[in-house]
Amino acid sequence: MAHRLQSGLVVGVSLLLRILPEPLAQGLGYGLGWVAGSVLRIRHRTVRRNLERAFPHRSEAWRRRIARRVFPHIGREGVTLLRMAGLPPQELRRRTDLEGWDILEASLAEGKGVLLVTGHLGNWEIGGGALAVRGAPLDAVVRRQKNPLVDRRLRRTREALGVSVIYREDAPRQILRSVRRGRVVALVADQNVRRGGIFVDFFGVPASTARGPAFLALRTGAPIVLAFCHRLPGWRARYLIRFHQLERPDTGDLESDIRVLTRGYLEVLEAEIRRNPEQYFWPHKRWKTRPPAGRDHEEPDSALSV
Numbered sequence: 001m002a003h004r005l006q007s008g009l010v011v012g013v014s015l016l017l018r019i020l021p022e023p024l025a026q027g028l029g030y031g032l033g034w035v036a037g038s039v040l041r042i043r044h045r046t047v048r049r050n051l052e053r054a055f056p057h058r059s060e061a062w063r064r065r066i067a068r069r070v071f072p073h074i075g076r077e078g079v080t081l082l083r084m085a086g087l088p089p090q091e092l093r094r095r096t097d098l099e100g101w102d103i104l105e106a107s108l109a110e111g112k113g114v115l116l117v118t119g120h121l122g123n124w125e126i127g128g129g130a131l132a133v134r135g136a137p138l139d140a141v142v143r144r145q146k147n148p149l150v151d152r153r154l155r156r157t158r159e160a161l162g163v164s165v166i167y168r169e170d171a172p173r174q175i176l177r178s179v180r181r182g183r184v185v186a187l188v189a190d191q192n193v194r195r196g197g198i199f200v201d202f203f204g205v206p207a208s209t210a211r212g213p214a215f216l217a218l219r220t221g222a223p224i225v226l227a228f229c230h231r232l233p234g235w236r237a238r239y240l241i242r243f244h245q246l247e248r249p250d251t252g253d254l255e256s257d258i259r260v261l262t263r264g265y266l267e268v269l270e271a272e273i274r275r276n277p278e279q280y281f282w283p284h285k286r287w288k289t290r291p292p293a294g295r296d297h298e299e300p301d302s303a304l305s306v
Contacts, residue, residue, distance in 0.1 A: 004149065014082045023235045025079050033075025038068060043283035050282045054203040054273075069278035073231070077123045080237045084126060085157040089133040092161070095236075096130035096229075100243030104136065104184070107223035107245070113179030115224045117213050119190035119269045120281035127229030127241050128186055129161025139164045139178045140186040141171050179222045189213050190269060192288050199291050200263045203270055208289040214261035217248055224248065226265060228272040231279055244268050 017025045036042045047070055051063040084092060107114045116131075116138070118124050132138045140158065144167050145151035155165050166174040166185070178185050189210045190202075197208035217224040226244040231237070246264050249257040273280045 002147075017079055017082050018086050022083070022237070025083060026076055026235045026237065029075040029077075029079030030072045031075070033072035034068075036075065037071025042071070046285055047282040050284075050286060051277075053205050053287060055277070066278050067282070070280075070282050073279050074281070074283075077126075077231065080123060081125050081157065084129070084237065085160045089162070092126075092129055092133050096126070096239045096241060098130070098134075098241050098243070101134075103243040103245045104131070104225055104227070107225050108136070108182070108184065110223060111182055112220065113182050113222045114184045115179070115213055115217050115220075115222050116184050116186045116227055117189050117224060117265055118186065118227050118229070119272075120188060120284065121269070121272060122229040122231050122276065122279045123239060124188055124229055125158070125161070125163075126237075126239055127227060128158070128163045130229070130239065130241055131184070131227070132162025137181075137183040138162065138186055139166050139174070139183055141166045141168060141175065141188075143168050175216060176220065179216070179220050187213050189265070190286075191284055192286050194289055197289070198259060198262060200259060200266055202266050202286065205287055206291050207266075207287050209262055209266065211258050211262065213265070214258040215254075217246075217261060218254060218257055224261065224265075226268050228269070230272075230276050242272065 047067045193208045198211045199206040224246045229241045249260045
């Protein structure tokens with residue numbers, strides 16, 4: 001019954017948001033996010049601590065201003081995702097501009113598949129849809145939701161954007177299959193890894209990071225492309241997607257090459273975050289797992305999930 005109520009609420013909210021004029025729906029999402037962050041103060045301490053780690057040289061006033069904008073951005077992007085899943089493909093194309101699209105096209109032309117790596121910045125779901133409507137054969141690795149009815153609806157939302165789904169538990173086998181078929185496999189790989197990650201500096205602080213994307217790129221020979229979808233200013237949902245190519249090292253030392261590739265990804269992610277810091281998912285406890293010399297930590301999040 002609880003699952004049905006949750007699913008019914010999601011359906012009802014989705015229908016309401018599609019009926020409302022876009023500025024009103026966007027304002028509603030922004031307002032709900034503001035309530036979550038500034039009134040209920042959800043994950044307030046985590047957001048502030050993360051900003052202090054990432055931007056120690058910025059003023060306290062600047063960090064407070066960015067912190068106040070984080071949840072309104074999350075609320076607005078949630079509304080956008082629910083609305084845009086019902087838009088025709090040509091409308092999604094009109095609302096998304098691409099910078100460096102030739103990088104992805106050239107990588108696909110190699111015929112080895114592509115590992116597309118992104119982070120929780122801007123609206124990564126819309127970014128995936130924008131590539132799919134332009135003909136990119138895209139499979140996204142995602143986490144299965146606990147509520148099967150909500151999970152089914154979320155999957156339909158992604159598929160409506162043209163994105164096929166690979167569930168995390170099936171990822172090791174399905175990723176290899178997709179790459180061999182010449183498809184693009186999208187990984188959101190910037191969250192804390194409790195076990196099995198490697199510690200690489202993120203904003204100058206060691207962070208436990210998934211080694212999977214780099215390992216797969218080195219083992220399969222598939223090109224690794226980075227893509228980040230930034231929300232553009234204004235109440236009408238529009239986005240800029242920026243692509244970057246990562247050169248694959250080949251020293252013969254697998255662990256060293258994995259570290260170099262992973263650090264390269266995080267360096268680009270840092271630069272993209274600095275463009276729009278309020279659009280990053282700061283509520284996540286990114287630095288919770290510490291290196292072996294530090295305290296023991298527990299964190300269930302996986303880097304191979306959306």
